[in-house]
Structures are given as C-alpha cells and as structure tokens.
Amino acid sequence: MKLLDIAIKDLLRSFRSAFALVFMFVIPLLTVGLFYFAFGGLGGDDGFDLAATKVQVVNLDEPGSEYGDFSAGHMLVDLLESENLSGLLEVSEASGPARARAAVDAQEAAVAVIIPADFTGAALGAGSAAVELYQDPTLTLGPGIVKSFVSQIVDGFAGAKIATGVAVEQLVEQGVSASDAEALKQEINLAYGQWATELGEAHQDGANPLLDVQSTGDAGEEGTESLTQKILSTTMVGMMIFYAFFTAANASESILREEEAGTLPRLFTTPTPQSTILGGKLLAVFVTILVQVIVLVVIAALAFGVAWGAPLPLALATLGLVVLASSFGVFLTSLLKNTKQTGIVFGGVMTVTGMVGISSVFTASVPAASDASQVAHTLSLLMPQGWALHGWRVVMDGGGVSDVLVPLAVMLALGAGFFVIGVLRFRKRFA
Amino acid sequence: MSTDTAIRVQELHKNYGDVYAVRGISFDVHAGEIFSLLGPNGAGKTTTISMVSCLLEPTQGDVSVVGHSIRRDPMGVKAAIGVVPQEIALYEDLSARENLTFWGKMYGLRGSALRQRVNQVLEITGLAERQKGRTGKFSGGMKRRLNIGIALLHRPQILIMDEPTVGIDPQSRRNILDSVKEMNRQGTTILYTTHYMEEAQELSDHIAIMDHGELIAYGTHDELVEIVGEMDRITLMISAESASVMERWRTTDGVHQITAEDGTLNLLVDDSNVVLPRLFESATQAGTRITSVEIQEPNLEAVFLHLTGRALRD
Numbered sequence: 001m002k003l004l005d006i007a008i009k010d011l012l013r014s015f016r017s018a019f020a021l022v023f024m025f026v027i028p029l030l031t032v033g034l035f036y037f038a039f040g041g042l043g044g045d046d047g048f049d050l051a052a053t054k055v056q057v058v059n060l061d062e063p064g065s066e067y068g069d070f071s072a073g074h075m076l077v078d079l080l081e082s083e084n085l086s087g088l089l090e091v092s093e094a095s096g097p098a099r100a101r102a103a104v105d106a107q108e109a110a111v112a113v114i115i116p117a118d119f120t121g122a123a124l125g126a127g128s129a130a131v132e133l134y135q136d137p138t139l140t141l142g143p144g145i146v147k148s149f150v151s152q153i154v155d156g157f158a159g160a161k162i163a164t165g166v167a168v169e170q171l172v173e174q175g176v177s178a179s180d181a182e183a184l185k186q187e188i189n190l191a192y193g194q195w196a197t198e199l200g201e202a203h204q205d206g207a208n209p210l211l212d213v214q215s216t217g218d219a220g221e222e223g224t225e226s227l228t229q230k231i232l233s234t235t236m237v238g239m240m241i242f243y244a245f246f247t248a249a250n251a252s253e254s255i256l257r258e259e260e261a262g263t264l265p266r267l268f269t270t271p272t273p274q275s276t277i278l279g280g281k282l283l284a285v286f287v288t289i290l291v292q293v294i295v296l297v298v299i300a301a302l303a304f305g306v307a308w309g310a311p312l313p314l315a316l317a318t319l320g321l322v323v324l325a326s327s328f329g330v331f332l333t334s335l336l337k338n339t340k341q342t343g344i345v346f347g348g349v350m351t352v353t354g355m356v357g358i359s360s361v362f363t364a365s366v367p368a369a370s371d372a373s374q375v376a377h378t379l380s381l382l383m384p385q386g387w388a389l390h391g392w393r394v395v396m397d398g399g400g401v402s403d404v405l406v407p408l409a410v411m412l413a414l415g416a417g418f419f420v421i422g423v424l425r426f427r428k429r430f431a
Numbered sequence: 432m433s434t435d436t437a438i439r440v441q442e443l444h445k446n447y448g449d450v451y452a453v454r455g456i457s458f459d460v461h462a463g464e465i466f467s468l469l470g471p472n473g474a475g476k477t478t479t480i481s482m483v484s485c486l487l488e489p490t491q492g493d494v495s496v497v498g499h500s501i502r503r504d505p506m507g508v509k510a511a512i513g514v515v516p517q518e519i520a521l522y523e524d525l526s527a528r529e530n531l532t533f534w535g536k537m538y539g540l541r542g543s544a545l546r547q548r549v550n551q552v553l554e555i556t557g558l559a560e561r562q563k564g565r566t567g568k569f570s571g572g573m574k575r576r577l578n579i580g581i582a583l584l585h586r587p588q589i590l591i592m593d594e595p596t597v598g599i600d601p602q603s604r605r606n607i608l609d610s611v612k613e614m615n616r617q618g619t620t621i622l623y624t625t626h627y628m629e630e631a632q633e634l635s636d637h638i639a640i641m642d643h644g645e646l647i648a649y650g651t652h653d654e655l656v657e658i659v660g661e662m663d664r665i666t667l668m669i670s671a672e673s674a675s676v677m678e679r680w681r682t683t684d685g686v687h688q689i690t691a692e693d694g695t696l697n698l699l700v701d702d703s704n705v706v707l708p709r710l711f712e713s714a715t716q717a718g719t720r721i722t723s724v725e726i727q728e729p730n731l732e733a734v735f736l737h738l739t740g741r742a743l744r745d
Contacts, residue, residue: 005537265520267537269484
C-alpha cells in the first residue's frame, strides 16, 4: 500500500510540473504538428498538398536520322511536363545547362534535369550518356521524386537495350550473320522508339499513362497509405519514443532530487522498507511513461489521423516501450552522483542514443534515401530507442502479434537488464 | 537497560576511511526528558543522530531505542521515533495537508485516524488556514513548523530534532523552543542537537557536549557548570593586538585560561571583580587600552572553552 502511496505522490508531482507536461506532451505533438502544417494538413481532405517541386529542364538531345522521329529526350521532357505530374512538379525549360544550374543555386528551382545531346543514341544504340540531376542540397523530398521518375525512364531504355543486345547475340549463335543481326537490332530499336512515342502521345491524351500518380485521398480509399500520412506517422512515433526516454530519465531523476532535498533520507527514517520506497518511485516512472504514450497515441490518432495498427500488437509495443524507457532512465540515473550531472548525461546520452535510435524516421519516407534508410535502420538497432522504434513500426506497418514478438522480446530483455543494474546500484547507494 | 531508559548509545563509532566522524561515544537518554547534544558544527552531532534514526549504519557499537536495536530491529526503532531533520524536508509542490497526509501514510496511519491526526497537527502547527496552499510559497517559519509537524503525526515516543532553529528569526525560534517544551510536557522524550548554548541550557534535563566526534562532557546543566567551578568568563577587546599584554595576563593571579579569536580575548578567571582591575593595570603597563569588557557567570560556553580552549561558536 505504501508503494502505491509513494507512486501516487510522485505522479501527482510530475503532472503538476508545467515543465514536465510540456516535455511529455506538448513538444512531441508540436513537432509532428509542424510537419502536419508543412504538408498542408489543414488544407482539407485532399491530403497530399505538398508544394510542387520546381524543375528546370534542359533538353540537349539531338537524335540521329536513323531513329526517325523518336527522341528519348523529348519523351522524358513530356513525361515531366505531363498533366498527371503537374501537382508534384512545376517544370520549365531553361535555355541552357548553366542557366538551369544557376536557377538551382539561386533557389529558384529545386532541381535541374539536363538531358545530354546523345541521349537517344545512348538509349537505343551504342554508347552511353548520363542525365544530369543538379539539385538543391538542402532538399531531399522534391529532388527525390524527380530522380525517381527520371530513373524509371532511363531504366526502361537500359532494359530494352540489354534485351536487344542479348537477342542479337543469340541470333548470331543460331547462325544469323552479324550484319543481319545488327540490322534486326536497329529494327527492334526503331520499333521500341515508335512504341515509346505512341505511348507518350497516349499519355498526353490521358490514356494508358506511363505513370499512375494517385492522390492521398484515393490512396486511402484503396487501402494504400499516403506519403504524407507515412511521414506524419513515422515522425510521430519517432518523437514519441525520443521524448518517452527523456521523460523516463527525468522521472527517474526524482530519486536524486529527493535525495538532495532531504525527503528521501526522511523517508528512510519512517517505518517503510527501502525496497518499498524505491519500488514506489520506479512504479511512478513506469506509469508516467505509460500515461504519456497513451495520451500521445490517442491525440495523434485523433488530430493527425495516425494509424497505429491493430490493438493487441499495439499494446505489446506499448508495453515494450514503457518497460525499456523506464528501465533505461533508472539505469542512467543510477550512474549519476547528483542532479548537477543530469544535464550533461541526459542531454548527451539521451540525445545521441535517441537521434541514432530514431534516425530511420528521417530517411524511411524519402524515395531518394532508401540506402541511407537501411544504414540508419541497422545503426538504430544498436540503441534501445531503435528497438522500440522497430517494434512500433512493425505494428504500424500492419504487423500482427507474431511479428512484434521479436522486437518485444528484445525490449523486455534489455529493459530487464537495465532495471536490474539500476536497482542494484541504487540499493548499494542507499544501503 | 533500565525501564526508564529511552535511548542507550553504546560505544558508537562512525568513520569514513581514515576520517573519524564519531569516536566511541556512549550515553543514556531517559524516558520523558529533553536531552541535548551540544557542540560546534562538525562535532559529530548529526552523524550521531543519523545513526540513532537508522539513516547511517555505525562502524562499531549499537544503539537501543525503547528496547529496539538499530542493527537488529531498525523498523521497530523507526516506528518509535519521529525525526525533524536540520534541513527542511518537504514536498514544496504539495500542499501542507497533502504533505501531512503522505507522511502520515508512511508512518502507517490510514483512514479516519489519519485525517484526524492531520487536522490536529495542522492546528498544532498553526497551519490550518493555509492547509491547501503549496508549501513552496510558505515563509521559512511556516515551513519549519510543518517540518516539525510531520514528525509528530504518529505520536512518536521519541522525537529527534537536529538543530531545528538554524537560520530562522527570533520569533519563530521562540515558538519552536516553546513547542519543544510543550511536547515534552505531554510525555515525549526529546533528543535535541544544537550549537546554541542558551538553547541547551533552557531546554535540557541532560546535556552531552561533543567535539571532534567525542563526548567531552555529560551531565545536567549544573553538573557541567561545576566543571569550571566558580570561574567567570570575561570577554575583552583591546585597542591593539599585543603579545606582551597576553603574556602579562596569562601570569596574572586569578586567570586560568586565555584564548584570542578574531580580535576578541576570552578569559576564564576566578572572580571577575577581583581580577578585572589587575587586567586593566597590566594593559596600561603594556601600553594597550581595553576598549570593551563583557563578564559572564559560569555557563556552558565557559565549560566548552575550559575543555577545548575554543569558543563554542566555532
């Protein structure tokens, strides 16, 4: 009973602290709220109101006569300027490469697409050429989208080129003369060019589009998560985990604060076992994080439409996060001599482990950053916050109970380890 | 241990490595009395009562509190005592009532008994009208009163008070001393530490004087004062520091002890009426002028000076 009395007293004090409340609830929600506003979350039901990326295009492609009317460069420009992409890209043609790069440098455009002179020849014939993407280094999302589209076209040509090359080799092996095979290759290339041109024209008419870019509203109806929603969701879970660990450290610090204020020694003079006193304080840390997580989950779902996943896996992920964050806070606090050290240790350790642990949040939703995302994910699993994030994302990606068991087991095991070390250190300290 | 012994301290030691905080002290506190541990800062008073209240484990020795050993039955000891720490130990973000209710629960009170006792303590401490106010906004005196009130919640047999009047105004100090006497009158045994000689003198049935972790004197006020016999204490200030006048006074008939601190000279003399003219004469011969004189009858300050060669305020 005394254990509960101590926990209730600590909770009462925590939730009366304006600083603690701001840290626990306001800052995580504010951070996600900024993303929400940045992506036009208040703009209505259209959802994806991401500002169009300004693109400067320079088409230097000059196809030879052997390719007829087909121009791969022209096709790429048509694609970028297509109606379907008008919501995402604001394309204008520049007079030359220097002018396009200058526009990016002056931040008048997010990215410049410079198509080389021999692009069609490289796409359909021999040789190689590179489409230059010159982007604003401070931006990732818009240039990433452009890169994605350009890559699709270039990859298509490369695939066709490989296919015709293989076909020619096999024909030669089958006894067809090299000159006939080469003529056939030219014919296939021309046919491919013709097909691609017709596809582009059909695309301009809005039929059989090469790319099908769907709005978030449609995506929701079709059960596909929108990019905006994904960014908001991952940001929300990242912020929640980051600040849950901070809250746990701050709540655990109450042991040191009470020691310095004299109330902890005074508690030790009452007929209350030391284990009850420490147990009560640890229970308060646990409940504080639990309340924080529940409140953030509910508010984020209501305010930002974050889809957290199925209830049971979500409950398991919550359990893992609460246990791990609480025990890590207790462990870290047990290493400190006094509250003067908390600023450095909490600020340093929590920030570093937290940022590494949730780093994949900042790369996972960016099309151009898939490699970085994988690295970030691997690194994050070296941190307790990383395992918490992993577990939550499994649930948010639609994972079931069996999917969340592994990250949950790791969280509970880490939590048990941190908890035992922290409690042993405190028991020794107050023995 | 006789039935009227509330606390028995036996050969108590506490050391931190090579630093000896308490060196083998022993004394008895009788049930129903006020017992003072008197000594300057750093004498070992707080360390001693920290061991008595089970906050510190002794390096050696034992303490028995109403029959419970601090080593074998600390919970029994804790149930019998109420501790008033030197520093105010309250939750400043809780109200006075919330503080008392929480601490009452820690002493095992529940339900109506708890509510009733909280109300009584609020009345005793004069905080009934401010019971809902955050204690962080209380004055220093109000916090002190609440700090004491917490220790009274479970009606302890023994109240341990560690310098409860440090750093407070004279009026609050007076109130605390009166309340200590009142609690004692109602039957509570009180173990009180102080470095104020006049507090120990006013309150105590028995006094133990501590210095450098040792018990250097023990007894009633009168018994202790007898150590210095009929000697008076004279405090002098002279116009200029003079080694020669110190030497002259040291050999003056009737002067037993002389110490100099911060430009003030403390002398223990047989009879100040007889010795004082001799001191003036010696000062004149040494070319020094006495600028102020204060004569005190034999008291605990003189006892401490006699035993240690230093003033108690150090």
